Amino acid sequence: MEFNFNTFFGYEKEINTMQDQVLIYGFAIIIFSIVGLLFLAAILRKIGLTSFISFIINPLLLSLGLTLIIAILPTIVFYTSNSEVSSVKIIYSWLTIFIGMLWFVFFNLETIKGCFREFDKMSQQKAFRHRNK
Numbered sequence: 001m002e003f004n005f006n007t008f009f010g011y012e013k014e015i016n017t018m019q020d021q022v023l024i025y026g027f028a029i030i031i032f033s034i035v036g037l038l039f040l041a042a043i044l045r046k047i048g049l050t051s052f053i054s055f056i057i058n059p060l061l062l063s064l065g066l067t068l069i070i071a072i073l074p075t076i077v078f079y080t081s082n083s084e085v086s087s088v089k090i091i092y093s094w095l096t097i098f099i100g101m102l103w104f105v106f107f108n109l110e111t112i113k114g115c116f117r118e119f120d121k122m123s124q125q126k127a128f129r130h131r132n133k
Helices: 012-017 019-047 050-070 072-081 087-107 109-129
Strands: none
Touching: 012 019, 012 087, 019 050, 019 087, 050 072, 050 087, 050 109, 072 087, 087 109
């Protein structure tokens, strides 16, 4: 049994009939997932589970944000250049981008955190130097 990119768990007919709605719902799911994770992180921070936020929620937020930014280009290319590309293939491209970003963020989490810490340190030093000007 081979894998076919034109099937999506039996929902391919419904997905392919709603081409524009798939784009709207796809990007809305990413944006509302980010908002939901932000609220969850705020609640968990009040409880005191900062390590869970640091190692689970923050990488998910970062990978969703990168997916939102990076998924725009293939969507525009698929949607404008070839209107016969099925919506199922666009969904598979989004899932592939998200899984790739998730792996990238989880493998490079400490490096990414170090970059953010260094940027924060540099901005604090710059603000300290220019405080009386």
